[in-house]
Amino acid sequence: MNNHEIDYKIYGDDMQFVEVELDPKETVIAEAGALMMMEDGIEMETIFGDGSGSAGGSGLMGKLFNAGKRVLTGESLFMTTFTNEEHGKKHVSFASPYPGKIIPMDLSELGGKVICQKDAFLAAAKGVSVGIEFQRKIGAGFFGGEGFIMQKLEGDGMAFVHAGGTIHKKELAPGEVLRVDTGCLVAMTSGVDYNIEMVKGVKTALFGGEGLFFATLRGPGTVWIQSLPFSRLASRVFAAAPHRGGSSDEGSLAKGVFGMLNGD
Structure with a gap:
């Protein structure tokens, strides 16, 4: 294997963390x-970048190129490596x-x-390349969020x-089609053909509350879907917060939720 072989254990139910076990000189990368x-x-x-050196070369320009790609996904230019320098x-x-x-x-x-x-990316064994995947239809991609x-x-x-909420893993048969809200799509294997399509019908788009676009996935392959995208959670909390007026209890609740999300 080209990647470092790491063992792990996941703790918790809804607020989980993953514990990675590193042998001497093993490394894990993380956001x-x-x-x-x-x-x-x-x-x-x-x-x-991710330290994999799998694209763009291993020189300074290659590293800058790999790191620059991460900016397009809204991530930091930098990642952090954690290496076991001890014997045990x-x-x-x-x-x-x-x-x-x-x-x-x-x-x-x-x-x-x-x-x-x-x-969605949290951490990985060193050697895993973290890059970007462009949507083929640029226009639909821009408006599809x-x-x-x-x-x-x-x-x-x-x-x-x-991913947020409950995770549903679904196996798609060859030619099987699944339409998913763009925010609810977590991940998919490379064999899945995907596209961003506009919701048909102006009334549905304006009054349906589901936005203008959804992701169309065609098998074969595996997809992971989340029930509660963070963007949906944040928008509901923001909408419930009193902007003008409102009771003190509602304001305290909103402040408490925002404080919890911000780690205060």
């Missing part, structure tokens, strides 16, 4: 801010950013590539993806 805790003997390092096994844990589930994905069993929402740019995880190691 900035994902760290929950780590044992003594693990060294942190901030790097450009060490553990490092990464927490989910909001209520939901952590999905472990063995890329070697999923065709070596998984496409996921741009903010989450459907325009997605991340792609490539390699043969473990990757951990986070």
Whole structure:
């Protein structure tokens, strides 16, 4: 295997974290801010991009190119590596950013590539390449919100993806079609053909409350769907918060929810 082989354990139910066990010199990469805790003997390092060196070359320009691609997905230019520099096994844990589930994905069993929402990636074994996947129809992608740019995880190691609410894993048969709200689509294997389509019927688009676009997925392949995208949770909380007037109880509740989401 090209990737570091890591063992892991997931704790919790709705507010989960994943504990990764590192053998000596093994490394795991993660998004900035994902760290929950780590044992003594693990060294942190901030790097450009994902450190895989799988695209754009290994020189300075290649690293800048890989890091620059991450900006298009709304992520930081940098990622963090955690390496076990001791002789025994060490553990490092990464927490989910909001209520939901952590999905472990063995890329070697999923065709070596998984496409996921741009903010779904949490952590992975070093060697996993974190890139971008462009929607083919640029116009539909721009107006389709989450459907325009997605991340792609490539390699043969473990990757951990986070999603909100309950996660439903569905196997699509060849030619089977599934239409999903663009925000509810978490990830899919590379064999799934996907597109962003406009909802037919002006009345449905304006009064249906489901937006103007949805993702059309065609099998064969595996898809992961979330019941509560963070964008939907945030919009409902914002809509319920009193902007002008409103009772003090409602204001206190809204402040409490926002404080909880912000970690205050």
